Amino acid sequence: MILESKSIYKKYKGVNKELTVLDDINFTVEKGQIVSIVGPSGSGKTTLLGLCAGLDNPTSGSISLAGSMISSLTENEKAEVRNRKVGFIFQNFQLLPTLTALENVMIPLELQGRAKGAKDKAEQLLERVGLGGRSHHYPSQLSGGEQQRVSLARAFSNDPEILFADEPTGNLDEETGAIVEGLLFDLNKEKQTTLIIVTHDLELANKTDRIIKLKGGRIISDQTIKASTEI
């Protein structure tokens, strides 16, 4: 088991009343599983992803991620876990606009203090996503699909144990989305990473091992599509 969520609540204080975004979320994810979290807008998908990835703290409950009780770690300890064990792919790519494609991919490795060899690895990954010739381009010089491919290369650069993807194809056209999607699954298979995808795209969700459906902050179904590949 790589991820466990126990009795997760996330509440926000509104002007007049408290808003419960996540309400008693319990689930576990096994190593190597590909899980999609689906649900309508406002159902709490992205909030759940943020909590599981250690980007935010639950109001109550606990989350264990890759052997660490992430919900009780300090900010710096969570950063350490994210850097060593987690990869991210965002809907709007989130590349550092001031860094080139190559430098963006190198950043997680450099944060680990693995500067040596980082360039070679980043170049290989860019080559792998088909951007070998664009490594010195800035994000503003790349198309959306290319930016997401850089983001993919970056997500895999630190060999994460678990990868969180927030609507990875949400900002892309169908054709480009399919390319990115293909790359995501291929790389995931090659690197044997656990993958958690938040998506609206049921077609994409159906390609995963398991679909967790959220509505109004609660899990309304947790359905296994196909057996996960145990590592």
Add this chain to the structure above:
Amino acid sequence: MNWSLIVKTAIKDSRKDRSKLFLFMSSIILGVAALVAINSFNDNLVRDIENQSKSLLGADMTVGGNRPLSESIISALDSLSTERTSEVELFSMSYLPSVEQSQFVRIKGLTGNFPYYGRLITEPAEAADTYKSTSAALVDDGMMLQYGLEVGDSIKLGEEMFPITGRLMNAFGSVDAGASFAPSVYIGGQNIDATNLIQPGSLVNYKEYVKVDGGQDLDEWEDVRRQKFRNESQRVTTVEDQRENLQEAFSNLNNFLNIVALISLLLACIGVASSVLIYVKTKVQSIAILRCLGMKAEEAFMVYFLQIISLGTLSVIIGVILGSVIQVILPIVLKSFLPYEVNMSVSPVAMIKGFVMGVLITSLFALGPLLSIRKVTPLRTLRVSDDVQESDPLQWSIYGLIFLTITGFLYTLTGNVLEALIFSLGILIAFLILYGVAKSVTWAVRRFFPSSASFVVRQGLSNLYRPNNQTLTLIVSIGLGTGILTLLFILQGLILNNVEGMGVGNQPNMIVFGIEADQKQEIEELTESFDMPVIQNVPVVTMELAEWKGKTKKEWLSDSTRTSRRWAINREARVSYQKEIPPDDILIEGTYTGTHDGGDSIMISLDERYSRGLDVGLGDELVWNVQGAMIKTYVGSIRKINFRKMESRFFILFPTGVLEDAPQFLILVTKSPEKQTTADFRNAVVRKMPNASVIDLGSILVTLNDIITKVSYVIKFMAGFSILIGLIVLISSLFLSKYQRIRESVLLRTLGAVERKIYWINAVEYASLGILSALTGILLAVIGSFLMAKFVFELDFNLSWWPIIGIFIFIVALTVFIGLWNSRDVVKRSPLEILRNV
């Protein structure tokens, strides 16, 4: 901490944002350049004015008395001086053969290269260089006019006839004109003997003018030999003593320069804080990504801290160099416009001070916004939301440190903790008021939003409170900037009026001395018959301080533990008596007793400086020797004398009803419109009252006016320079604000807003910001300048509203113009860029 990554990221991250960082750097460069230039100017021009005060004395020190200096004093002077000039001064009648008249004159026989500072101005000019080596005389211009003398005529001094080779246009000596009664005649020292005027019983003064090397502490030298000079009845006057006289008059210049230095520092602070704040805002997303990828909060902070501090330090260094270059080059460039020659040199002290202050303020003012980096949550990568503003104790510590730094800087300027604290609090209050105005504006616009207004107005106004608004930043920076510039403008006007009011055109220039009490009405009538005003006509009684605080003068002088100052003890007491204190004096302690009612206690009033010099306070007993009669008095009040007035000022004032029967004379002060009237009036006085002497202050005022010209120039130049820097910093802050609105404006364009609409929306937003901040800034400046005029400069406060309205219109127009200029940049950008999320 992974330092190598931090450094690398800092460098990489700065690459694409150099234009934004350039504006940040420019604020620091200009602010520090202003600070260094102003401090250097301060050093250079104050030194220049010090030299000018030396030129009133003509030397670094004079030693003199009514007997020739002893061998031991001469050798002591030789050990100190690099050059020396001997002067023999005597008072005698002169004979003017061309007009067959006699005149009582002051003859000065000089050997050596006197004056060492300043210039003896004569007509023709070369006469000043030749009179000492020939048997020629230079005669006071006023006296030559009075008798219709011309160069080439002769003057007989004692037994010797001297050809007059030049008119004496200025004079050296104290600005306290009471010292000179008779017109001066300068001759070469070697010719004194030929006059045969030095006889037993003659009134002769011997004086040595001394020039010393720089770096010698004359006061210390004098202190060591004080007893020796006292024993030999020699009086020592140093430039320091001379400067004391001028210091009061020019203390405002120093205050003003200090304020300009503070202002340039504040301008740099505004520039740094606003540019870093906006820079950090543009970096929030990058920081969130770095945090998401595993960078620790303190590492993310260090990336940007390093970036800002290294660029800040580089900017400070450039600023220091630029400031030094400006203050050296500008006077050369402006040479033909300057009223006098300025000798500028680079001031290492100003450079070091500028560097230290620059790095300190850059660090502190950048730290405020930078600390918020620690609070940027990685969650922002998933969802753009307003970060919850938590109270950060470290942030408050930085604010505290900023307050302390400004107070410390002010302390280095004023040397007074309380004053420094009051000024810092004033700045803090101004800041809080602007902060309050900004907060009220966002609240009020939201609360009373004109829902029925046009789209453009609604859009423009809603920009004032929408998330990511720049209301607070811009109202505070434009408000403080406008406030500072207006303050400077108002103060400059007030000080210039005051300083120029001291000029020749406004000062009394003639004193009639030695009038008998019963001639009071006659002299007033005579003065008025020449259409000249009677500015002052007061009685003077000379007396000697015999005893105070229970000890005689002799006992005090031999007391090594005394705290009284020598100059105060030995000062010849020229006392007046009046019912009321002079209108320009300020009563600072006690109450003034105008009339003595015949009781035992005679309450007198002392000048603040004199009472400090004597170390006496309210209620202390002082006994005066008035022509042998002892009068016991008590200190009833202490006054601050207005030294800026060229009138007789009395350190000691008695009430009426005490000195009326004592031997006394009157002093009348008047103002003559031109030299011929001066000469005619002098003739009339000499004819009607042979006992009276007319002193023409015109020659002394020539030197004084020279100083005033310089002071006026310094004030105008400094203010102009600082205003320019302030405008540039203000413009930088406004230009930086474009990054705030770029996303919104591009989106509007994408949605189909035409150029004109975008311009109008931005015009409404910037006009609202400009009007509110300029109004608040100007209001703060008016209050600030009123308080400063009253408590720092002690000037009458009067305001000319038209220039202030001009400043208001200018600032609003500038704000709107830059806002529109920023929109122009947005309108030019492709909407595609926003789709690429850059």
